[in-house]
Amino acid sequence: MTTPLVTPAGGGSGSAAAPEDVTVIEVAGVSKRFVIHKDKSLKERVVNAARSRRHREDFWALRDVDLSIQAGSTVGLIGPNGAGKSTLLKTIGGILQPSSGTVRRRGRLAALLELGAGFHPDLTGRENVYLNASILGLSTAQTDGFFDEIVAFSGIEEFIDTQVKFYSSGMYVRLAFSVAVHVDPDVLLVDEVLAVGDEPFQRKCMDRIRRFQADGRTIVLVTHALDQVVDVCDRAVVLEHGVIAFDGAPADATRYLRGEYVAQDEANLEAARERAAETEEAPRTAGARVVSVRVLDREGYQLQEASSGDPVTFEVTLDVPSRSDDLVVGVGLATLSGQGLWGTNTKLMGRRFSVDAGRSTVRLDVAALHVGTGQYEVHGAVAAWDGPEVDRLARGQIITVDGPEASAGILGIEPRTVVVEHA
Numbered sequence: 001m002t003t004p005l006v007t008p009a010g011g012g013s014g015s016a017a018a019p020e021d022v023t024v025i026e027v028a029g030v031s032k033r034f035v036i037h038k039d040k041s042l043k044e045r046v047v048n049a050a051r052s053r054r055h056r057e058d059f060w061a062l063r064d065v066d067l068s069i070q071a072g073s074t075v076g077l078i079g080p081n082g083a084g085k086s087t088l089l090k091t092i093g094g095i096l097q098p099s100s101g102t103v104r105r106r107g108r109l110a111a112l113l114e115l116g117a118g119f120h121p122d123l124t125g126r127e128n129v130y131l132n133a134s135i136l137g138l139s140t141a142q143t144d145g146f147f148d149e150i151v152a153f154s155g156i157e158e159f160i161d162t163q164v165k166f167y168s169s170g171m172y173v174r175l176a177f178s179v180a181v182h183v184d185p186d187v188l189l190v191d192e193v194l195a196v197g198d199e200p201f202q203r204k205c206m207d208r209i210r211r212f213q214a215d216g217r218t219i220v221l222v223t224h225a226l227d228q229v230v231d232v233c234d235r236a237v238v239l240e241h242g243v244i245a246f247d248g249a250p251a252d253a254t255r256y257l258r259g260e261y262v263a264q265d266e267a268n269l270e271a272a273r274e275r276a277a278e279t280e281e282a283p284r285t286a287g288a289r290v291v292s293v294r295v296l297d298r299e300g301y302q303l304q305e306a307s308s309g310d311p312v313t314f315e316v317t318l319d320v321p322s323r324s325d326d327l328v329v330g331v332g333l334a335t336l337s338g339q340g341l342w343g344t345n346t347k348l349m350g351r352r353f354s355v356d357a358g359r360s361t362v363r364l365d366v367a368a369l370h371v372g373t374g375q376y377e378v379h380g381a382v383a384a385w386d387g388p389e390v391d392r393l394a395r396g397q398i399i400t401v402d403g404p405e406a407s408a409g410i411l412g413i414e415p416r417t418v419v420v421e422h423a
């Protein structure tokens with residue numbers, strides 16, 4: 001059975017934007033259980049044939065989730081793989097029924113969910129557009145009205161009479177997104193499938209999403225593009241293991257999640273170190289640790305504040321278990337939400353060196369710190385010359401930068417003159 005791209009949930013008008021204090025989606029105590037069937041080995045199946053052929057296991061993809069979404073908001077659902085984001089989005093869209101709890105929706109809801117959902121593979125693009133529209137309750141004449149626009153936006157005119165089973169993922173998403181946004185929904189649910197579209201199409205989709213926002217419509221977006229969440233959303237919800245771990249401002253949510261990813265990376269690094277220590281061929285860099293990273297002025301004093309364009313020195317302090325000439329030391333800057341901005345390391349700088357066992361400091365001079373007004377995280381890392389990173393201090397220091405007065409943004413680019421010529 002095909003899943004409708006658009007559901008007439010709540011029977012909304014599909015046109016007027018709802019006032020902002022109206023809750024359009026109310027998820028209350030929602031849990032979703034999947035039953036996983038694990039095939040046993042052939043031997044087990046033969047031995048236990050009389051009892052059961054399959055082994056069943058319950059898996060809770062969502063646990064007691066509460067979420068209210070107001071009209072006119074753009075909410076990002078973020079979190080690690082398998083956290084339950086898509087399951088929650090499908091539950092909101094009415095495509096999955098919760099095992100317990102309730103979901104209430106208001107207004108017409110359009111959903112762009114996983115690849116394969118929404119379209120019937122044996123039907124052509126044209127037939128699928130009409131099928132989806134009829135599922136929504138639109139007449140053929142109404143569908144005729146927006147058909148050309150859908151096809152033009154999708155950019156796949158040539159293939160509109162081809163069965164969708166022959167579509168590439170990108171073509172599929174182009175048509176699916178186009179249908180979803182042209183049927184005048186109050187609420188748009190978008191799963192990360194947009195990422196399979198090429199860059200120009202993704203830009204077009206983002207433009208359309210911004211237009212939706214300007215119209216006061218509601219958008220729920222699942223994505224792994226954390227910078228996009230900060231850019232587009234006014235609220236972000238972090239899901240982890242099927243529960244809401246954070247709900248708030250996008251910059252705070254992405255910082256929280258990046259912190260979790262760093263903690264996970266550190267746990268992985270630790271496990272890799274332990275594994276390396278157990279093998280005889282453990283690299284000599286295995287136990288290297290970044291103790292601190294600081295930004296200094298040329299006199300060697302630590303800077304908490306700097307001006308854009310200042311010469312600075314990054315100082316990384318290391319603990320190394322044994323003498324090594326195999327180390328790469330790196331430093332970098334990121335925004336407070338964790339978006340990486342810049343980095344360098346001693347290998348990129350063509351500088352190989354050796355350090356003795358124990359504590360050492362490595363200083364990297366930078367001619368000018370060209371960043372705009374704001375606060376930045378400074379990180380330090382150590383890696384093997386031809387191997388993986390062995391340790392990283394994600395937030396060694398925060399530095400406040402006073403950028404060029406006449407410019408805004410992350411880059412510290414100083415504007416000089418304005419020339420106006422009259423023709």
Ligand SMILES: Nc1ncnc2c1ncn2[C@@H]1O[C@H](COP(=O)(O)OP(=O)(O)OP(=O)(O)O)[C@@H](O)[C@H]1O
Nearest residue numbers: 034035036061079080081082083084085086087088
């Ligand atoms: N139909 C299903 N049957 C069994 N398990 C499922 C089903 N759908 C999802 N799951 C499981 O539920 C968990 C949550 O899946 P979901 O797709 O919602 O995660 P996600 O956060 O969207 O992940 P990703 O970022 O990888 O897309 C996963 O462990 C997944 O394997």
